[in-house]
Amino acid sequence: MKNILKTVWCLLLILMLIIFVPCLYAGNNSCTGCHEKQNPGLVADWKRSAMFEKGLQCDTCHGDAHTQSDDSAKAERPSIVTCEKCHKSQAKQFREGKHALCEEALTTGNMSKKMRKKAPDIVEKSCAVCHLTMGENGGQCDACHTRHRFSPDEAKSPEACLPCHVDNHPQYESYYNSKHGAIYSAEGLTGRSPTCATCHMYKGNHKVLTSWGFFGVRKEEPDKEHAKCQKGVIDYLTKLGPILAPNSHRATLAEWQDLRNDMLDICSGCHARSFCRTELEKSDQVLKKANCIANDIAIAAGRLLESGEMNEEDLFWLFRNEVHAWRMGLYINAFHQYPEGVLKKWLHLQKVLRDISKTSNKD
Numbered sequence: 001m002k003n004i005l006k007t008v009w010c011l012l013l014i015l016m017l018i019i020f021v022p023c024l025y026a027g028n029n030s031c032t033g034c035h036e037k038q039n040p041g042l043v044a045d046w047k048r049s050a051m052f053e054k055g056l057q058c059d060t061c062h063g064d065a066h067t068q069s070d071d072s073a074k075a076e077r078p079s080i081v082t083c084e085k086c087h088k089s090q091a092k093q094f095r096e097g098k099h100a101l102c103e104e105a106l107t108t109g110n111m112s113k114k115m116r117k118k119a120p121d122i123v124e125k126s127c128a129v130c131h132l133t134m135g136e137n138g139g140q141c142d143a144c145h146t147r148h149r150f151s152p153d154e155a156k157s158p159e160a161c162l163p164c165h166v167d168n169h170p171q172y173e174s175y176y177n178s179k180h181g182a183i184y185s186a187e188g189l190t191g192r193s194p195t196c197a198t199c200h201m202y203k204g205n206h207k208v209l210t211s212w213g214f215f216g217v218r219k220e221e222p223d224k225e226h227a228k229c230q231k232g233v234i235d236y237l238t239k240l241g242p243i244l245a246p247n248s249h250r251a252t253l254a255e256w257q258d259l260r261n262d263m264l265d266i267c268s269g270c271h272a273r274s275f276c277r278t279e280l281e282k283s284d285q286v287l288k289k290a291n292c293i294a295n296d297i298a299i300a301a302g303r304l305l306e307s308g309e310m311n312e313e314d315l316f317w318l319f320r321n322e323v324h325a326w327r328m329g330l331y332i333n334a335f336h337q338y339p340e341g342v343l344k345k346w347l348h349l350q351k352v353l354r355d356i357s358k359t360s361n362k363d
């Protein structure tokens, strides 16, 4: 008897499901109706966003042309052009900064051309991820406050910058291993310790640009010895290609100084101005050392090229793998206060110079 009852109940339940489920779908054929089932994680993120609370809908950003399971290609792919309709100031600032040049930086220069020809599939999952996610259509705004949560707190965390500013451009590691990073690790976003955004996007300014820039050279250099080293560095960078990237170095000393003064204003919020100036000047000296040792390596390599012991291709990969990122890492670690990182990069460059000098002085 019990079993018959159970079977009846089960049959009833199945009947109810057969009747109600299609009704549920039919009555909920909206964006969220479908996507809550297809991608519950995505919709849950959206429901935690301030924009959801203000009543924005999926179609505000994706349009309303796609309404069926098989026409998803009609959905618009939002870019900075979508966001700037409502966030004019952030979009304007973003476009004035270096992030808006990500795509151009990638498409100019020998390094990119070489890599694209040799290994396009590698470029697709490496260079393009860091450079194009923010470059397409002039910028992708979800690079730091990821979709569909769009959280300013996430963007303020150093982890938001981590996927791109890492390893060859070791800003994350150096920050993480500094006193600033240590306090952030211990206390979180309390504001006591600066995060990347405090120093580079002060008060939410979306224009990112630093005085020395990535390449650590400037067009006007009053220190003669340093000017000579910088010229050597520019020569080898021209061979590698990336020096041709847009706005890669500041054109005048005044422009450089303005950006330095802005940075000093930020540090001074928490430290004595003189303390900060001294710390930054110590790092300027490390940068000079980095440029001069790279120049010495370039001179020694030039001799090998002349004597035929090295060809252009060997030279390219020597700079790419043993000099380029190490030179920059050296001052990146200094500016971000990572002592062990400074030492490690310096020792490596010294070894490269020693090895290549031994070879180039063989005769």
Ligand code: HEC
Residues within 6 Å of the ligand: 029, 030, 031, 032, 034, 035, 038, 058, 059, 062, 063, 064, 065, 066, 067, 068, 069, 070, 072, 073, 075, 076
């Ligand atoms: C009938 C169910 C259904 C409805 C209604 C629906 N979608 Fe979709 N949507 C889908 C399916 C299925 C896909 C494809 C998923 C996949 O490829 O795995 C999709 C894909 C998408 C994509 C990704 C497109 C791409 O090519 O990358 C977006 C964006 C999107 N939908 C937004 C919307 C918006 C906005 C609405 C409302 C205007 C909406 N959807 C309505 C089922 C639906």
Ligand code: HEC
Residues within 6 Å of the ligand: 031, 032, 035, 042, 043, 046, 051, 056, 057, 058, 059, 060, 061, 062, 077, 078, 079, 140, 142, 147, 148
């Ligand atoms: C504030 C703008 C905005 C709103 C509102 C919005 N999206 Fe998106 N959505 C984006 C952005 C930006 C992307 C990334 C586009 C790209 O990289 O090409 C995206 C990508 C997607 C994708 C494809 C990528 C993936 O992760 O699968 C789907 C699907 C999608 N959105 C669905 C939705 C749905 C469903 C809603 C409503 C619940 C919604 N979106 C609301 C901005 C928005």
Ligand code: HEC
Residues within 6 Å of the ligand: 049, 050, 051, 054, 056, 060, 061, 078, 079, 082, 083, 084, 085, 086, 087, 141, 142, 145, 150, 151, 152
């Ligand atoms: C139709 C107008 C509109 C569009 C388009 C739009 N937003 Fe918004 N956004 C808003 C409104 C309204 C708020 C809430 C502002 C507030 O509460 O002060 C907001 C808030 C935000 C916030 C802050 C959220 C918070 O928790 O404080 C971020 C980040 C954001 N939007 C990013 C984006 C991005 C990225 C895009 C494009 C993919 C975009 N928005 C497109 C209107 C829009």
Ligand code: HEC
Residues within 6 Å of the ligand: 105, 106, 109, 111, 112, 115, 123, 126, 127, 128, 130, 131, 163, 164, 165, 166, 169, 213, 214, 215, 241, 242, 243, 245, 246, 247, 248
């Ligand atoms: C992990 C993410 C990532 C990858 C992978 C990556 N880049 Fe970059 N690239 C960056 C970041 C971040 C910067 C700026 C760093 C800085 O200022 O210290 C940058 C800077 C550059 C610049 C200099 C731009 C300028 O104006 O100063 C060029 C050129 C460049 N990258 C080309 C490439 C090429 C070519 C590849 C692939 C072979 C590549 N990048 C791979 C993140 C990446």
Ligand code: HEC
Residues within 6 Å of the ligand: 080, 083, 084, 087, 090, 091, 092, 094, 099, 134, 139, 140, 141, 142, 143, 144, 145, 152, 153, 155, 156, 197, 201, 202, 203, 204, 205, 206
């Ligand atoms: C490099 C990372 C990064 C990118 C890319 C980025 N943002 Fe932001 N965004 C931030 C940070 C960090 C904050 C938090 C600033 C603060 O509160 O100090 C923020 C905050 C915001 C806010 C909230 C402002 C407020 O006062 O509440 C909006 C709106 C916003 N961003 C829109 C955009 C738009 C539009 C784009 C594309 C043009 C964009 N963001 C691209 C890092 C980024």
Ligand code: HEC
Residues within 6 Å of the ligand: 158, 161, 165, 171, 172, 173, 175, 176, 180, 194, 195, 196, 197, 198, 199, 200, 210, 211, 212, 213, 214, 260, 263, 280, 331, 332, 335, 336
């Ligand atoms: C305490 C302030 C501070 C913090 C925190 C900080 N930076 Fe920096 N950053 C600097 C200074 C100072 C420079 C050198 C500026 C110059 O050129 O004079 C710099 C330079 C840079 C540069 C240009 C190339 C270079 O020399 O490294 C990038 C890119 C950068 N920082 C990204 C980041 C990222 C990403 C984070 C977080 C992981 C971060 N910074 C954290 C102060 C800071």
Ligand code: HEC
Residues within 6 Å of the ligand: 098, 099, 100, 101, 102, 103, 104, 105, 129, 130, 131, 133, 134, 143, 144, 155, 156, 160, 161, 162, 163, 164, 165, 196, 197, 200, 201, 208, 209, 210, 211, 212, 213, 214, 215, 245
């Ligand atoms: C999707 C990858 C990506 C993310 C995320 C990202 N960046 Fe960048 N950033 C880049 C690339 C690529 C460049 C070099 C662009 C160029 O030179 O044209 C760059 C350049 C910069 C520069 C300019 C350095 C100079 O040469 O003057 C600063 C500063 C910077 N980023 C800070 C940040 C901060 C702070 C965050 C996090 C809040 C962040 N970035 C998040 C990829 C990224």
Ligand code: HEC
Residues within 6 Å of the ligand: 179, 180, 183, 191, 192, 193, 194, 198, 199, 263, 266, 267, 268, 269, 270, 271, 276, 279, 280, 337
């Ligand atoms: C939001 C506040 C804040 C900002 C902004 C800030 N710092 Fe700090 N910094 C701290 C705190 C807190 C410590 C830990 C002090 C200690 O070691 O006792 C610290 C530690 C340091 C240290 C190592 C400790 C020491 O006494 O030698 C140096 C160097 C430093 N900061 C330099 C800078 C520079 C340069 C800038 C600007 C580029 C800067 N800071 C911006 C809060 C800040």
